Amino acid sequence: MNKRFVLFDFDGVIANTEESNARYFEKALASFDIYLSEEDKHKLIGTKDTENVIRLLSRAHKKVTLEELQLKRKEIGNTYENSDISPMPGLISLIENFREKGFKIGIVSSTSTRLIIIALNRMKMINLFDAIICGDMCTKGKPDPEGYKKAMSLLNAKPEECIVFEDSKVGIHAGKMAGAQVVAYRGSGIAQNVEEADFAIDSYEECKKILDEITI
Secondary structure, eight states: OOOOEEEEOSBTTTBOOHHHHHHHHHHHHHTTTOOOOHHHHHHHTTOOOHHHHHHHHTTSSSOOOHHHHHHHHHHHOOHHHHSOOOBOTTHHHHHHHHHHTTOEEEEEOSSOHHHHHHHHHHTTOGGGOSEEEOGGGOSSOTTSTHHHHHHHHHHTOOGGGEEEEEOSHHHHHHHHHTTOEEEEEOOSSSOOOOTTSSEEESOHHHHHHHHHHHTO
8 A cells, every 4th residue: 555644753863862861861960979781771772661761760869750850850940942953854855755746644652742843943843743742642652553543543544555664673663563564764873773663764865765665
């Protein structure tokens, strides 16, 4: 069946936020004498796993609650509001190309609605999307497919009509479990396991070369 819908993750796919996000998060944790290993960082990419954060907080010498961490993070700031943020190279051209072909475009992110909307407005991209599903709109985060299924429902899309762009292992799995064809984007600078994806690209310019193949 021909593809008619494209769903993008946000962090590491629309904007290169993941390294900046990690720095802000590390700074908040460090105020409680908690420090992240490389393995910790990879486990946090692409998901809103509260249990994983609670495990990190258990390393503190004194008890630290999620609420205390959130207050500290608000005090320190975040990528979406406080850092330079811009779309990935070639992304806007790719989206415009899809739209010219009649595709509907959506976002499925684990990040909160408020921050995603702020970031999209700062990048002047809000009008490029027909549906936006964020982490606080779902009861289950990636790798669960709930977010992708919600976006498909909003767009009245069948899974086999959808292309998903993801960069993380958990996001790729969520897209596959939702029944979509998944393209792994490897241009974010953080190497991740993308073996479950149907295709892998290093740039959106490169993606244009395989569009005919993935839209058959």
